[in-house]
Amino acid sequence: MTNSTLLRQIIDYGSRADPYPLYAELRRTPVLQDGDDLFVVSTYWEIKSLLHDPRLSSDTRNLSPSASGTLLEEQEDSPLPPAFLRLDPPEHDRLRRMTMRPFGPPETPRRVHNMRGELARIVAGLVDGFAGRGQADIVDDFAYPFPVTVICRLLGVPRADEARFHSWADIIAAGLDPDPRGDPGERFRVTRQARTELGLYLNGLLDERAAAPGDDMLSALVTGDGPDGRMTRPEVLSTAALLLIAGHETTVNLITNGTLTLLRHPEVLDRLREDPGLAVPVVEELLRFEPPVQLLPQRTTLADIDIAGTTIPRGAGVWLVLASGNRDPRRFPDPDRFDPDRKDIQHLGFGSGIHTCFGAPLARLEAQLALTELATRLDGPRLVADPPPYRQNAVLRGPRHLEVAFDGLRRP
Template identity: 70%
Template sequence: MTQTQGSLVRQITDYAHRADPYPIYAELRKTPVVHDEGGPYIVSTYWEIHGLLHDPRLSSDARNLDPRAASELPEEDDGPGLPPSFLRLDPPEHDRLRRLATAPFGPPHTPRRLHEMRGELTRIVGELIDGFEGRNRIDLVDHFSYPFPVTVICRLLGVPREDEPRFHAWADTLAASLDPGPDADGAERRRITRRARTELATYLSELIEERRRAPGDDMLSALVGGAGPEGRMSRVELLSTAALLLVAGHETTVNLITNGMLTLLRNPDVLARLRKDPHLVVPLVEELLRFDPPVQMLPRRTPLSEIDIAGVTIPQGASVWLLLASGNRDPQRFPDPDRFDPQRRDNQHLGFGSGVHSCFGAPLARLEAQIALTELARRLDEPRLLEDPPTYRRNPVLRGPRHLPLAFEGLRPGRSADRPANGSPDGSRNGSPNGSR
């Protein structure tokens, strides 16, 4: 099926639909694969998306995209001096870099790294919530969802505490580049973004050299010193991977936590259940990833050869958009998909993608969201939304509120320093250390 040129792309990316894109997705699912004439092929149903995510013929490397394939999304830019991150590469290059990046991040090589971060994550969350003392109104994004994950990334990489404010400033700039306002000066925005990327690359390069001379127990030291059958990362590969952790890992987690709190406040019965039973948080976060995922779509995929799917032939070099958020609401896969049900069974959602490009930071994002939402539910007394729907970011791919103003009556006491989150002796009762389903 072919639509008028640009019509579907305009609907999907139109800011007027950002607060609730799901009715558009429901219409799209009536025809699983639609070609926006002169533009991308848009795939909106669960099984077709899942199949393509596991199809080696579908490339993530933009160099395979036919330059004549139109796209109405701004070009992505890794910045001066940085090669594409492994997210935008295909096997075997992707597989080699992903294995090297994963080795110091989690299982099977370092299965306890995230588990051992649980106490630190809980402390960071507690300190941020303590900062609400004396207020009865906050912006959850500015005061909590935004600073939390960037602080975590700094601690994970081993950024010295005194340098964390610089990382926050770079994260602010890079986030703004992904979410420009309607009246933004494009040339000025690109200049500021490139300067921030250059400063970040320079800082990371210096930090890498420091870790070569004096390694610590942080992830960057492990990446620098790691050597196996595939060797180790080059300097530019290290820079690209570290920048990926900062930008990609940070942005998705901000949206996951903010979308999660918004959903809980719209479902006060679930919020009350979570406050009474923190064990609910594990399936609750999985349902959030299905119901309102932080990454709405994967654009700019391209077939390396013709692909026949759902009665449509997608030609080599075409632009393909995979609407993950639409697949997550597909009634052919999930019963009653528009209902938020934290105890939903068989919840194999697409919130972190699937296949070889599934989000390698998913275990950390899950753990951050579990701890953040548990503590917000426990400590905020009578929280309520001050604006619904809130103001959303303009980015149609990384979807979430730009601001989430909340009011509350006060704060409940924090945890003692020696009492871990979620009530268990080692803080791990709410799921496996790696956040797996």
């Protein structure tokens, strides 16, 4: 199989249900070159090294036209500046610090911890809604509404507006998919329109918060001053859009992948039902075994980088296949086995380095509470279809629907 053929198979929708055998083949060449200026890195230590290497840029404005396709055009014509996730230091560091002030330590150290009781009430209420049904779609009925409700409350976005921003978020998230099918020009047009409409919507909310601040992150971002000063309005808009979309898209996958994995491993499900404390190692192993973000495309080199016997030249595009690194047998013994008792679990599920997932503490807590609630409340849960239908997106991989049948609900 040629390099190009292997890469096309990995991003092809037909491989979405189980890409891991293809990842194993990919790891035979830790740094695989596809064409003149795209390099795919698939092994744990090489991925981690690059995530900590300042010569690897996350700023898509540094991509060459041949490595980026229509992405450069999209960035140049975007109604919003790049969010900090797509920036390099020092811009990245400044914006991330400013965003962290109302979210976590050191300025707001207990924000996530203090949400635990509210999060538990939300998941309990969602499972209560299963009563008398005998079957539920874990995605539509549970894994999606839970983190959406949470991020809306955290940001100060009206939950009633979910139907509006849901379609925009879906379109923007789909723009991350490297699958080249379809008309690139139409995809660019639709994505840009969604960005514009989301930006206008958020701008209206920011006007309201500037006039009457509340106890939410939008208010803090638009009015807050600190050592780095105050964000510009375009910076606040980009940051708010990033938090709104990333704050639920990946967590939906984490909870859904987790439910699917537990139902495929009933012995672990039984243990979690008896011991809710097992939720912490279960979620960490899930982040290794079935990470919600499979790969990071759209990185580029600012200088020649020698790694694993290959020189990636300056200006080349780089893909980091996190899910493959998480199954690297050089790093994790018996990597294809789901084992919540695994002792050494420094996975790449949230990335690593300066771009480690900003919302990781909240996503961890949401997944722990959600999976524990399902394990303790559902009586006789079982999959209706295995494998379930998956989302198109090769980057944000997870089931589009996950139908689960059950015999009834246990009391909380």
